[in-house]
Amino acid sequence: MLALIAGLVMFLGIHSVGLFVPRWRGQMIVRLGPLAWKGLYTVVAVLGLVLIVYGYGQARLAPxxxxxxxxxxxxxxxxxxxxxxxxxxxxxxxxxxxxxxxxxxxxxxxxxxxxxxxxxxxxxxxxxxxxxxxxxxxxxxxxxxxxxxxxxxxxxxxxxxxxxxxxxxxxxxxxxxxxxxxxxxxxxxxxxx
Known part of the structure; x- marks a missing residue:
């Protein structure tokens, strides 16, 4: 269940950054550069999705x-x-x-x-x-x-x-x-x- 929760926080969190903390997002883009920010965004989103799929699959084994x-x-x-x-x-x-x-x-x-x-x-x-x-x-x-x-x-x-x-x-x-x-x-x- 922990993997599912961590995945949800990562996936939904990274997809909410631009709306809920736009200033921080802007600072990160300036600091890292647009390409590096997109790379980081993608890595966090994909890792979050993998954890969601894995965690949900594990939870289905012992519901x-x-x-x-x-x-x-x-x-x-x-x-x-x-x-x-x-x-x-x-x-x-x-x-x-x-x-x-x-x-x-x-x-x-x-x-x-x-x-x-x-x-x-x-x-x-x-x-x-x-x-x-x-x-x-x-x-x-x-x-x-x-x-x-x-x-x-x-x-x-x-x-x-x-x-x-x-x-x-x-x-x-x-x-x-x-x-x-x-x-x-x-x-x-x-x-x-």
Whole structure:
């Protein structure tokens, strides 16, 4: 469990530096140089991700159950991840109405993903992993939306981009829900018990 916690602190911490301690980030970029800062950022993020994967995998071997969710919650979680995939795609396809309206679709997608997994999983490790990502995404979304409003930022989009976002997002979700999730994670979202 310690590896999971350390990984979460590293991964989510490094992804929050620019928003919560921008002055320190600026000082580090000046001190180290932009390339060295990006290298350090990448190393910390990758190491954090490795620790999250390792720590979560270890915690799954001897789970501490907080609640036992019914099987149907796996199906609900699978459906709730559909908007998460669409929002993730919207973050990378420029010019969609979805991105214009949401502002930060990846963070909203992380919220959907985290809530879906909190509904369907009941161990302490699940609460730490998905709860941490949910809290991080909520905090960051609030900070970024406030910053956008203060800057008077406006966005626009085109319907053709929305179609692309929806098609790519749904196709990615189907592939992940029906095949990749079981292959990578070991759990079939729409499978039986």
């Amino acid at each position: 501490t159950w907080l609640w036992v969710p019914p099987v149907w919650t796996r199906h609900l979680a699978a459906l709730l991840t559909l908007p998460a995939f669409v929002l993730l795609v919207a973050a990378y396809v420029p010019g969609s109405h979805i991105k214009a309206r949401v502002g930060h679709p990846m963070l909203l997608g992380v919220k959907f993903w985290a809530i879906a997994h909190l509904i369907a999983n009941g161990t302490l490790a699940d609460l730490l992993l998905f709860g941490s990502f949910l809290a991080w995404a909520v905090a960051l979304f609030i900070v970024l939306r406030r910053r956008d409003r203060l800057a008077g930022m406006t966005r626009s989009g085109r319907a053709s981009r929305d179609v692309a976002v929806l098609v790519i997002g749904v196709v990615a979700w189907v592939a992940f829900a029906l095949w990749l999730h079981e292959m990578i994670i070991g759990v079939a979202p729409f499978g039986a018990a």
